Amino acid sequence: MVPYRGPFCAPIQGPHSRPIDRRATESEVTLLYMPYDLFGDQAGMLVAANNSVLSGNYATLLIDYISSVETRLPALVANDLPKIVHTIRDMLVTCVTDAAANARNGVNPLTLSAMERVHRYIHSNLGAPNLNPDSISRAMGISRTRLYQLFEASGGVLNYIRRKRLQDAYAALSDTTNNQRILDIAEGAGFDVAANFTRAFIHEFGLSPSEVRKAASSAQPPTIQTDPSPTPTFEKWLRELGR
Numbered sequence: 001m002v003p004y005r006g007p008f009c010a011p012i013q014g015p016h017s018r019p020i021d022r023r024a025t026e027s028e029v030t031l032l033y034m035p036y037d038l039f040g041d042q043a044g045m046l047v048a049a050n051n052s053v054l055s056g057n058y059a060t061l062l063i064d065y066i067s068s069v070e071t072r073l074p075a076l077v078a079n080d081l082p083k084i085v086h087t088i089r090d091m092l093v094t095c096v097t098d099a100a101a102n103a104r105n106g107v108n109p110l111t112l113s114a115m116e117r118v119h120r121y122i123h124s125n126l127g128a129p130n131l132n133p134d135s136i137s138r139a140m141g142i143s144r145t146r147l148y149q150l151f152e153a154s155g156g157v158l159n160y161i162r163r164k165r166l167q168d169a170y171a172a173l174s175d176t177t178n179n180q181r182i183l184d185i186a187e188g189a190g191f192d193v194a195a196n197f198t199r200a201f202i203h204e205f206g207l208s209p210s211e212v213r214k215a216a217s218s219a220q221p222p223t224i225q226t227d228p229s230p231t232p233t234f235e236k237w238l239r240e241l242g243r
Helices: 036-049 057-071 078-106 109-124 133-140 144-150 157-174 182-188 194-205 209-218 234-241
Strands: none
Touching: 057 078, 109 133, 109 144, 109 157, 133 144, 133 157, 144 157, 157 182, 157 194, 157 209, 182 194, 182 209, 194 209
Protein backbone atom coordinates (compact mmCIF):
# COMPACT_ATOMS: atom_id res chain seq x y z
CA MET A 1 0.00 0.00 0.00
CA VAL A 2 1.06 3.61 -0.36
CA PRO A 3 2.65 5.21 2.74
CA TYR A 4 -0.57 6.71 4.12
CA ARG A 5 -2.22 3.29 3.86
CA GLY A 6 -5.40 4.68 2.42
CA PRO A 7 -7.23 4.39 -0.89
CA PHE A 8 -8.04 7.36 -3.06
CA CYS A 9 -10.61 7.89 -5.76
CA ALA A 10 -9.14 8.27 -9.26
CA PRO A 11 -11.38 7.47 -12.23
CA ILE A 12 -8.92 6.50 -14.99
CA GLN A 13 -11.35 5.70 -17.79
CA GLY A 14 -14.57 7.32 -18.75
CA PRO A 15 -15.91 10.77 -19.51
CA HIS A 16 -14.56 12.29 -16.31
CA SER A 17 -11.16 10.61 -16.05
CA ARG A 18 -8.20 12.73 -15.05
CA PRO A 19 -4.49 12.02 -14.43
CA ILE A 20 -3.78 10.62 -10.99
CA ASP A 21 -2.23 13.35 -8.86
CA ARG A 22 -0.42 11.58 -6.03
CA ARG A 23 3.16 11.07 -4.86
CA ALA A 24 4.46 7.95 -3.21
CA THR A 25 7.80 6.72 -1.97
CA GLU A 26 9.07 3.28 -2.91
CA SER A 27 6.35 0.91 -1.81
CA GLU A 28 3.98 -1.87 -2.79
CA VAL A 29 0.78 -0.62 -4.36
CA THR A 30 -2.44 -2.49 -4.98
CA LEU A 31 -4.31 -1.05 -7.96
CA LEU A 32 -7.99 -1.83 -8.27
CA TYR A 33 -9.62 -1.41 -11.68
CA MET A 34 -13.42 -1.43 -11.85
CA PRO A 35 -15.68 -0.78 -14.86
CA TYR A 36 -16.91 2.81 -14.95
CA ASP A 37 -20.40 1.53 -15.80
CA LEU A 38 -20.72 0.08 -12.30
CA PHE A 39 -20.94 3.65 -11.05
CA GLY A 40 -23.24 5.07 -13.74
CA ASP A 41 -25.68 6.48 -11.20
CA GLN A 42 -22.86 8.08 -9.21
CA ALA A 43 -21.10 9.85 -12.10
CA GLY A 44 -21.33 13.25 -10.47
CA MET A 45 -20.11 11.93 -7.15
CA LEU A 46 -17.04 10.39 -8.79
CA VAL A 47 -16.23 13.73 -10.40
CA ALA A 48 -16.45 15.51 -7.06
CA ALA A 49 -14.29 12.91 -5.29
CA ASN A 50 -11.63 12.61 -7.99
CA ASN A 51 -8.11 12.47 -6.48
CA SER A 52 -9.55 12.48 -2.97
CA VAL A 53 -7.95 10.42 -0.22
CA LEU A 54 -10.57 8.12 1.28
CA SER A 55 -10.36 8.05 5.06
CA GLY A 56 -12.33 7.06 8.13
CA ASN A 57 -13.74 3.78 9.37
CA TYR A 58 -15.38 2.82 6.08
CA ALA A 59 -12.11 3.36 4.20
CA THR A 60 -10.31 1.16 6.73
CA LEU A 61 -12.91 -1.56 6.24
CA LEU A 62 -12.48 -1.26 2.47
CA ILE A 63 -8.70 -1.68 2.80
CA ASP A 64 -9.15 -4.72 5.04
CA TYR A 65 -11.64 -6.30 2.62
CA ILE A 66 -9.46 -5.79 -0.47
CA SER A 67 -6.43 -7.12 1.42
CA SER A 68 -8.47 -10.12 2.51
CA VAL A 69 -9.57 -10.82 -1.07
CA GLU A 70 -5.96 -10.54 -2.26
CA THR A 71 -4.76 -12.92 0.44
CA ARG A 72 -7.45 -15.49 -0.36
CA LEU A 73 -7.11 -15.41 -4.15
CA PRO A 74 -5.80 -19.01 -4.37
CA ALA A 75 -8.91 -20.31 -2.56
CA LEU A 76 -11.49 -18.27 -4.48
CA VAL A 77 -13.14 -19.46 -7.67
CA ALA A 78 -14.35 -17.58 -10.73
CA ASN A 79 -17.98 -17.84 -9.63
CA ASP A 80 -17.12 -15.70 -6.60
CA LEU A 81 -16.33 -12.71 -8.82
CA PRO A 82 -19.81 -11.10 -9.15
CA LYS A 83 -20.47 -10.92 -5.41
CA ILE A 84 -16.94 -9.70 -4.69
CA VAL A 85 -17.20 -6.99 -7.35
CA HIS A 86 -20.53 -5.70 -6.06
CA THR A 87 -19.38 -5.82 -2.45
CA ILE A 88 -16.33 -3.70 -3.27
CA ARG A 89 -18.50 -1.43 -5.40
CA ASP A 90 -20.94 -0.79 -2.53
CA MET A 91 -18.10 -0.18 -0.08
CA LEU A 92 -16.45 2.25 -2.51
CA VAL A 93 -19.70 4.15 -2.99
CA THR A 94 -20.02 4.53 0.78
CA CYS A 95 -16.45 5.83 1.08
CA VAL A 96 -16.68 8.10 -1.96
CA THR A 97 -19.94 9.62 -0.70
CA ASP A 98 -18.10 11.14 2.25
CA ALA A 99 -15.14 12.20 0.10
CA ALA A 100 -17.45 13.83 -2.45
CA ALA A 101 -19.29 15.72 0.29
CA ASN A 102 -15.99 17.17 1.47
CA ALA A 103 -14.86 18.00 -2.07
CA ARG A 104 -18.05 19.65 -3.30
CA ASN A 105 -17.05 23.07 -1.99
CA GLY A 106 -15.49 23.99 -5.32
CA VAL A 107 -18.04 22.19 -7.51
CA ASN A 108 -21.50 23.40 -8.41
CA PRO A 109 -23.96 20.81 -7.00
CA LEU A 110 -26.39 21.62 -9.81
CA THR A 111 -23.75 20.52 -12.31
CA LEU A 112 -23.30 17.22 -10.51
CA SER A 113 -27.05 16.65 -10.33
CA ALA A 114 -27.50 17.35 -14.04
CA MET A 115 -24.58 15.10 -14.90
CA GLU A 116 -26.01 12.20 -12.89
CA ARG A 117 -29.45 12.58 -14.45
CA VAL A 118 -28.11 12.79 -18.01
CA HIS A 119 -25.85 9.76 -17.57
CA ARG A 120 -28.72 7.76 -16.13
CA TYR A 121 -30.96 8.75 -19.03
CA ILE A 122 -28.35 7.84 -21.66
CA HIS A 123 -27.62 4.47 -20.07
CA SER A 124 -31.34 3.67 -19.90
CA ASN A 125 -31.98 4.68 -23.53
CA LEU A 126 -28.76 3.59 -25.18
CA GLY A 127 -30.61 1.43 -27.70
CA ALA A 128 -33.05 4.14 -28.75
CA PRO A 129 -32.42 5.17 -32.40
CA ASN A 130 -33.36 8.79 -31.66
CA LEU A 131 -30.90 9.23 -28.81
CA ASN A 132 -29.22 12.52 -29.70
CA PRO A 133 -28.52 15.95 -28.16
CA ASP A 134 -31.98 17.25 -29.08
CA SER A 135 -33.89 14.35 -27.52
CA ILE A 136 -31.68 14.37 -24.43
CA SER A 137 -32.07 18.12 -23.98
CA ARG A 138 -35.85 17.86 -24.21
CA ALA A 139 -36.08 14.90 -21.84
CA MET A 140 -33.75 16.46 -19.28
CA GLY A 141 -35.08 20.00 -19.60
CA ILE A 142 -31.68 21.52 -20.28
CA SER A 143 -30.30 23.47 -23.22
CA ARG A 144 -28.04 21.96 -25.86
CA THR A 145 -25.33 24.39 -24.78
CA ARG A 146 -25.54 23.12 -21.21
CA LEU A 147 -25.50 19.52 -22.44
CA TYR A 148 -22.37 20.16 -24.49
CA GLN A 149 -20.69 21.72 -21.46
CA LEU A 150 -21.38 18.61 -19.37
CA PHE A 151 -19.72 16.35 -21.96
CA GLU A 152 -16.92 18.65 -23.04
CA ALA A 153 -14.31 16.54 -21.24
CA SER A 154 -15.40 13.38 -23.09
CA GLY A 155 -15.28 14.90 -26.55
CA GLY A 156 -18.97 15.65 -26.78
CA VAL A 157 -22.21 13.87 -26.01
CA LEU A 158 -22.36 12.08 -29.38
CA ASN A 159 -18.86 10.73 -28.86
CA TYR A 160 -19.86 9.48 -25.42
CA ILE A 161 -22.95 7.74 -26.80
CA ARG A 162 -20.96 6.17 -29.63
CA ARG A 163 -18.35 4.79 -27.24
CA LYS A 164 -20.98 3.34 -24.91
CA ARG A 165 -22.73 1.64 -27.82
CA LEU A 166 -19.45 0.22 -29.10
CA GLN A 167 -18.70 -1.13 -25.63
CA ASP A 168 -22.10 -2.83 -25.57
CA ALA A 169 -21.40 -4.24 -29.04
CA TYR A 170 -18.07 -5.61 -27.82
CA ALA A 171 -19.84 -7.31 -24.90
CA ALA A 172 -22.42 -8.82 -27.27
CA LEU A 173 -19.73 -10.14 -29.62
CA SER A 174 -17.84 -11.63 -26.67
CA ASP A 175 -20.95 -13.43 -25.44
CA THR A 176 -20.83 -16.97 -26.83
CA THR A 177 -24.58 -17.36 -26.20
CA ASN A 178 -25.39 -14.35 -28.41
CA ASN A 179 -26.36 -15.57 -31.88
CA GLN A 180 -27.05 -12.17 -33.42
CA ARG A 181 -25.46 -11.40 -36.75
CA ILE A 182 -22.70 -8.82 -36.64
CA LEU A 183 -24.86 -6.68 -38.92
CA ASP A 184 -27.70 -6.75 -36.38
CA ILE A 185 -25.31 -5.83 -33.58
CA ALA A 186 -23.99 -2.98 -35.71
CA GLU A 187 -27.52 -1.68 -36.27
CA GLY A 188 -28.21 -1.92 -32.56
CA ALA A 189 -25.12 0.21 -31.99
CA GLY A 190 -26.54 2.88 -34.29
CA PHE A 191 -24.59 2.04 -37.47
CA ASP A 192 -26.57 1.62 -40.69
CA VAL A 193 -23.45 0.78 -42.70
CA ALA A 194 -21.46 -2.28 -41.62
CA ALA A 195 -18.20 -0.82 -42.90
CA ASN A 196 -18.62 2.25 -40.69
CA PHE A 197 -19.27 0.03 -37.67
CA THR A 198 -16.17 -2.06 -38.38
CA ARG A 199 -14.03 1.05 -38.84
CA ALA A 200 -15.24 2.62 -35.58
CA PHE A 201 -14.91 -0.70 -33.73
CA ILE A 202 -11.30 -1.20 -34.84
CA HIS A 203 -10.47 2.39 -33.93
CA GLU A 204 -11.91 1.89 -30.42
CA PHE A 205 -10.60 -1.60 -29.60
CA GLY A 206 -7.85 -2.41 -32.12
CA LEU A 207 -9.71 -5.53 -33.27
CA SER A 208 -12.44 -6.10 -35.84
CA PRO A 209 -15.90 -7.35 -34.73
CA SER A 210 -15.31 -10.70 -36.44
CA GLU A 211 -11.96 -11.11 -34.64
CA VAL A 212 -13.60 -10.50 -31.27
CA ARG A 213 -16.35 -13.02 -32.00
CA LYS A 214 -13.88 -15.60 -33.28
CA ALA A 215 -11.67 -15.17 -30.21
CA ALA A 216 -14.68 -15.59 -27.90
CA SER A 217 -15.96 -18.71 -29.69
CA SER A 218 -12.55 -20.37 -29.71
CA ALA A 219 -11.60 -19.45 -26.16
CA GLN A 220 -10.77 -22.38 -23.91
CA PRO A 221 -11.51 -22.55 -20.18
CA PRO A 222 -8.41 -21.35 -18.32
CA THR A 223 -8.04 -24.67 -16.49
CA ILE A 224 -7.59 -26.97 -19.47
CA GLN A 225 -3.83 -26.46 -19.67
CA THR A 226 -2.98 -24.52 -16.54
CA ASP A 227 -5.04 -26.02 -13.75
CA PRO A 228 -5.57 -29.77 -13.29
CA SER A 229 -8.33 -29.24 -10.73
CA PRO A 230 -11.98 -29.39 -11.90
CA THR A 231 -12.71 -25.91 -10.52
CA PRO A 232 -10.52 -23.00 -11.67
CA THR A 233 -9.17 -20.85 -8.89
CA PHE A 234 -10.05 -17.18 -8.86
CA GLU A 235 -6.38 -16.21 -8.95
CA LYS A 236 -5.53 -18.32 -12.01
CA TRP A 237 -8.69 -17.16 -13.75
CA LEU A 238 -7.62 -13.54 -13.25
CA ARG A 239 -4.15 -14.31 -14.54
CA GLU A 240 -5.62 -15.91 -17.66
CA LEU A 241 -7.65 -12.78 -18.32
CA GLY A 242 -4.46 -10.73 -18.39
CA ARG A 243 -2.79 -12.84 -21.08
